[in-house]
Amino acid sequence: MKTKKINDKYKLYKYLWWYKKPWYNWTKFETDMQGNDVQDIIEALNIKKYGKRIEFIYDRACLRLDEFYKGKDLCKFCDGKCLFAQRGHLKDYNGCCRLCRYQSDKGCTTSNLTCKSYYCGLIRDLEETLEFKDISLIKLYSIRQRIMCFDNFYASREDFLLELKIGLIIFYSFHTTYRMIKNFWWLKNHKQK
Ligand code: SF4
Ligand code: SF4
Numbered sequence: 340m341k342t343k344k345i346n347d348k349y350k351l352y353k354y355l356w357w358y359k360k361p362w363y364n365w366t367k368f369e370t371d372m373q374g375n376d377v378q379d380i381i382e383a384l385n386i387k388k389y390g391k392r393i394e395f396i397y398d399r400a401c402l403r404l405d406e407f408y409k410g411k412d413l414c415k416f417c418d419g420k421c422l423f424a425q426r427g428h429l430k431d432y433n434g435c436c437r438l439c440r441y442q443s444d445k446g447c448t449t450s451n452l453t454c455k456s457y458y459c460g461l462i463r464d465l466e467e468t469l470e471f472k473d474i475s476l477i478k479l480y481s482i483r484q485r486i487m488c489f490d491n492f493y494a495s496r497e498d499f500l501l502e503l504k505i506g507l508i509i510f511y512s513f514h515t516t517y518r519m520i521k522n523f524w525w526l527k528n529h530k531q532k
Contacts (some may be wrong), residue, residue, distance in 0.1 A: 344369045348377060355478050358384055375403065379476045392479070393503050397452055397496070400474050404455040407469045413462050423461050435459070439493045440525040449495040452488055487511050493522050 343366050345351045351358075351370070358368070368384045370377060379399050386392040414421040414434055421434035435457065436442040441449045458468050471477050477485060484503050491499055498518060502511045 341366045342369060343367070344371075345381075346371050348372060351377065351380065352475060352478075355380070355475075359479050376475050379403070380479065383476060383479050390504050393484075394500060396476055396479055397500060397503065398450075400476055401450050401452055401455055403474060403476075404452075404469055408455075411466075413458060413466045413468070423459055426461070428461070435492075438522070438526060440522050440529070441493070441495060449497075451492065451494055451496065451499060453491040453494075453499075457492070481506060483508055483511075491515070494518060 343363075345358075345368060351372075363384070364387045368381050370381050372378075383392055383395055383399070386395050414423075415425075416434070417425060419432035421429070423429050424431065424434065431437045433442060435454070436447065441447055441451070447454065456469065456471055456474075458466070462468065471485070471488065477488065480488065480503070483506055486508070487499075487502055491502070494502070494515075498514070502514055505511075
């Protein structure tokens with residue numbers, strides 16, 4: 340296997356679209372640069388199996404978001420109502436998760452990249468948030484995969500990854516619709532109990 344060393348951050352980011360191409364499948368990337376952002380990208384580029392790389396990017400981006408928000412209480416829940424609800428913009432309990440089958444008393448039971456990076460306008464105005472554009476690793480996904488990441492709420496990690504791996508907008512649209520129907524059916528039955 341050939342080796343390619345990149346020690347120029349600007350060059351690494353600028354040519355990411357090129358370095359992720361199949362002709363680098365037999366190249367090992369190296370760097371002396373430090374920092375999670377660069378190290379994550381190099382690690383991802385060295386995963387040559389398509390599915391494994393997609394999973395790595397997903398889990399690592401989730402981890403970086405978890406690390407960023409660890410110990411912070413941006414939504415300021417009080418008696419089941421988030422800040423947005425406390426200010427009268429929302430009547431329901433459980434904030435953004437109120438319509439999702441993966442909610443539980445102990446929080447989210449799955450790991451959803453879109454949800455982890457989402458905050459409503461109120462919170463984004465008041466607090467510092469981490470957005471997709473701040474996570475360079477995501478740029479290793481194709482444009483279609485990035486589109487799927489922006490708006491994929493109420494999906495389990497497994498469903499999300501399946502959609503990313505298939506990578507077709509048409510499949511994503513059908514699968515999302517199917518998931519939404521399943522979700523609201525579950526919600527309807529759950530609320531009746
Ligand atoms: S992001 Fe906004 S709407 Fe969602 S739970 Fe937090 S405060 Fe509530
Ligand atoms: S998948 Fe998203 S909306 Fe559903 S419980 Fe988890 S964080 Fe909330």
